[in-house]
Amino acid sequence: MSLISDKFKQIKVSGRKGLIVYVMAGYPDYTTTLQAIKAIEAAGADLIEIGLPFSDPMADGPIIQYAATQALAGEATVAKTLAMLSGLKQEIAIPLAVMTYYNIIMQYGIDKFIQDFSRAGVCGLIVPDLPLEEAVSVEAACRKTRVDLISLIAPTTTPDRLRTICRQAEGFIYCVSSTGVTGVRQVNYSHLAPVLEKVRQETDIPVAIGFGIGSPEAACQAAKQADAVIVGSAVMERLKLQGVNAAQGFVAALRQALDKGEQR
Numbered sequence: 001m002s003l004i005s006d007k008f009k010q011i012k013v014s015g016r017k018g019l020i021v022y023v024m025a026g027y028p029d030y031t032t033t034l035q036a037i038k039a040i041e042a043a044g045a046d047l048i049e050i051g052l053p054f055s056d057p058m059a060d061g062p063i064i065q066y067a068a069t070q071a072l073a074g075e076a077t078v079a080k081t082l083a084m085l086s087g088l089k090q091e092i093a094i095p096l097a098v099m100t101y102y103n104i105i106m107q108y109g110i111d112k113f114i115q116d117f118s119r120a121g122v123c124g125l126i127v128p129d130l131p132l133e134e135a136v137s138v139e140a141a142c143r144k145t146r147v148d149l150i151s152l153i154a155p156t157t158t159p160d161r162l163r164t165i166c167r168q169a170e171g172f173i174y175c176v177s178s179t180g181v182t183g184v185r186q187v188n189y190s191h192l193a194p195v196l197e198k199v200r201q202e203t204d205i206p207v208a209i210g211f212g213i214g215s216p217e218a219a220c221q222a223a224k225q226a227d228a229v230i231v232g233s234a235v236m237e238r239l240k241l242q243g244v245n246a247a248q249g250f251v252a253a254l255r256q257a258l259d260k261g262e263q264r
Ligand SMILES: O=P(O)(O)OC[C@@H](O)[C@@H](O)c1c[nH]c2ccccc12
Pocket: 022, 049, 051, 059, 060, 064, 099, 128, 181, 182, 183, 184, 210, 211, 212, 213, 230, 231, 232, 233, 234
């Protein structure tokens, strides 16, 4: 069983909701990213999604785009991110997933990319723009390692496609709450109920909801519909404006609200 599936099992057994937090590698620099990852684990995150900075991040809103631009200006590279992750491996217990656009994987070489990240301790891969035709090679490369390829669904995913995704999904399914780019906004998470019900009919793989979550209250609303929530921009914004401690405090508040929500 994969480390991600293991983690979700633990979450389920303890009757909690999972908390997944996104951070951009190399923003504002690698020392800060390293501190942030440790602080976010200490604050109670169950999994960390590490974003690789990319020059054309079409699914990202202003906060994450800004972080990517800054990271690249600071000369963040795939190699430096790998070095950071390798150093971190012994110090962190929760699973790490990498979120990247396909272009980066293609340029690096599919097999090598997945092997190198797997060796650096990563056990999940999220590629929002993975073309269907390329998915097979990426899946095959992942299967040779212990890396789960995380599938994304949205309310707009067609029933046929949803069924195929549910059959192949590994680790967890990332349910994108709304169309558009990443970033905090008001979302009515209850509108996801029909999609999630369809997923449940096909598979018992855990589902995490992401996109838009900006507060502990919003996290609880989303968590009602799923096994876990994913928070990116709201954490990155705190990191940008107030630093690691503020980002950690915010993640702790999310954790607390999710845990309390479960007791109600
Ligand atoms: O920032 P938000 O709205 O909290 O959404 C999570 C998101 O940041 C993270 O999962 C992510 C960052 N970039 C992405 C691109 C596509 C899919 C997901 C992502």
